Amino acid sequence: MIEIEKAYEAKKYEDKIYEKWESSGAFKPKIDKKKKPFVISMPPPNATGVLHLGHAVMLALEDIMIRYNRMQGTPTLWIPGTDHASIATQNKVEQLLAQKKITKYDLGREEFLKEVDKFVKNSQVNIRNQIRKMGSSCDWTRERYTLDKGLTEAVQQVFVKMYKDDLIYRGSRIVNWCPRCESTLADDEVDYKESGEKLYWIKYGPFTLATTRPETKLGDSAVAVNPKDKRYKDMIGKKYMIKGVLGDFEVVVIGDESVDMEFGSGAVKVTPAHSFADFEMAQRNKSAFKKAGINPIKEIIDEKGRMKDNCGKYAGMTTKECRRAIVEDMKEMGIIEKIEDYTHNLSICYRCGYTIEPLISKQWFVNVDKPVIKDGAKKKSIKEKSIEVVKKGEIEIIPEKFNKTYFNWMENLHDWCISRQIWFGHKIPVWYKMDEKSKKEYEKNPEKNRYLLNDKEAICSIEKPDNKNHYVHDPDTLDTWFSSGLWTFSTLGWPDKTEDFKYFHPTSVLETGYDILFFWVARMIIMTTYTLGEIPFKTVYLHGLIRDKNGKKMSKSAGNGIDPLEMIAKYGTDPVRLSLVIGGTPGNDMCLSEDKIEGYRNFINKIWNASRFALMNVSEEDFKKKFNPSMAKSTADKWILTELNSLVKATNIDMEKYNFSEAGMRIYDFLWNKYCDWYLEISKGDHKNPVVLLHVLKTTLKLLHPFIPFVTEKLWELMEEKNMLISEEWPKEDKKTIFKKEAKDLEEVREIISKIRSLRSELKVEPAKKINAIIYAGKQIKLFEEKREVIIRMARLENLQIEEKGKKIEGAKLITHGSMEVYLPLKDMIDTEKETKRIKEEMAKKENIINSISAKLSNEGFVKNAPKELIAREKEKLAELKSELAKMAQNMV
């Protein structure tokens, strides 16, 4: 007999329990080549900072999978780590420096990177603590960081391999450029924001055309029209002189299908150097430009978003300033016809929100269409291969609906721009040969003198080329997703052929939010199938976004955010985990409120108190007894064991199908509504069986452990178990604990008690008032005799008479259950009028059901086509209802 506190206090135990797990080595798998391991690479949080709910739900779900598999006896590995998140982190540090009025240029590259490292080290300490707070059972001895030496080597090796395969090339193309970050961005790193702008109608030689960006007129080289457009058809191929604010200039008219005849005047000015659509149009119409002798590319905006020197008096202005000035000048010249309000989508940087400036720049790209992966006689592009592994089912995406999204994205993938003009990140392993003079010149200002990097004299190599020539390292760093694309295998020691790599790769599950399916998941598939020729993971499980109570996105500005750490401090980790898992289905967003967390805190306390009761009722001696099915004595024992067995069975199915919410709910229901409300209550009477009481509880604790590891582990410890629960064996089905007859019997007792309770409540008989009851139990007389004490106590009876059968008892209320009858002599306690009304309503309800079932049974089609079992069940139900209805009439006063 053990006495514990009345309420569970999470704060007192959680940190200690975590420490105990970690120091015991339970998080570290033992490599056993006879067994297939279960592996998850934790999506590495950005090294920028604090844990939010997105991380919390990720950690909760992954820890559930990990603990479940570990308890199955599978060697289980969960690798934690952090991502350097180049742009995000660099921006963050720049912001911090800005508070001290320092820019990165003040510090210089080297010093700035030292600052970033300091910041990252600090963040990592926080992140580690926060991951621990969530109870995550990951293997810290294998923790990795994308800028680790080993991972950096992996990145360089893959780059070199791609370079040798001619998959990587350096080229001048139009790119998304963020003038604030002064870097390129990948297509999917661009966000769009609706913005109220102006549409300027400009007189343009023989045309009038509409534009939102009059300042780009300085870079125009053509006017495009739709070849089907009768108005302009004859002008295609001709050259025109256009009056401009800096004097006249020449354009050629090109015909392009993409021009919308309905929009504006149907004629578009073309600025290939500063618009994606225009760039593509120029490429499609190369010959027209050539014929006209016009160079399509006229660059007018620089990397800082300012007008270039070729823009005369506008040179040096930002594009915005230039627009204002140029519109004024155009007005003066009388070439502005009208200005309209216009709303459209502005492209902005996903990291800093600054307006994107498309411009032409020399960058490194990955060719996604070049056939390079050998597949039998054929060769496949990385894009094709990545589509194939999902199509063939080698990788399964949960929920399935994201397959389509994935294919759609992959199929439309363009060459991936991987170079970033960011200081923080993996340097591109390319070296440029230069003479001494150029090198000196270059090094004075690498940012500005990039043009000196001659890629015809470039060498791709991890080490600096070692000879007498002068070499300059490529100043750029790689897109952060390049390195995270290697995450599943770079963390396992690749390119070294380590034991870890050989044993644990490919990983089992990749669990993450659907919002980074493209950013990360798709890139891991690309990079891994290309580099290793194998998939990175077998299953992708995508969770949804966490929203607030009203389904709104949580954000700082809206003030509706919930801080997981604050909730943990208030309620404990277990409730936070449960509230993030229950009610969530893969791929769907989920609402979270503090109420919900509080509700699960109550559940945790319920478990604590159920255990408290059990511990108080189990003697020293009983503790030592090992449960076996023959110890089940009473009907209640057999019922709860049968229920437990089906719980175990259903839970296992749910866990295998990744239905964690269902699994959690089912265990919740079992513990609260079956174990506590019935079995435990019954146990307070004559039929106490401490061994079963404890066995059922302990099995339930095991099932709950992946969901709520802390409280279950604490209780396990209190039960004086030697092993920690984290390393216990997961419950299996045991057919010997199925007692069909007894389980059904107890359900009948439960039903009778519920019906008496319900009637008492309907008739407003106070709980304190004890009443008499007579049960005609028929064949079940023995069962009801056995359960006499339970019925009296739980239905709050004074006297209970149990007979096999008997006469009607006049004036007593009748409850029926099957062929059983229960009479409650309540004559004096009832409001007759209300009671008559109630009975009439109930009888009407019953009649309705009877009618619909009879209709069904007299329907030829139903009888012919429905399964026999169903028909039999319906018939039985009908008979029962009819007899109950007949008996109900007796209750009419």
Add this chain to the structure above:
RNA sequence: GGGCGGUUAGCUCAGUUGGUAGAGCGUCUCGUUGACGUCGAGAAGGUCAGAGGUUCGAAUCCUCUACCGCCCACCA
């Protein structure tokens, strides 16, 4: 513009091969019964968005409509 998804109790959502609907929270009534008031007992509450179709039978499958949401593309 292209694609995907949603619409079930007051709220948040389950519903697994089609067999007349479930949970949590909230609401109402009652209750200091030997673990728990972070509790217990009981109750009310739904034409499963609308219309049509397939079927003996539809929340579930098909078509259309309405409203909501997301992703992708981005038009000057």
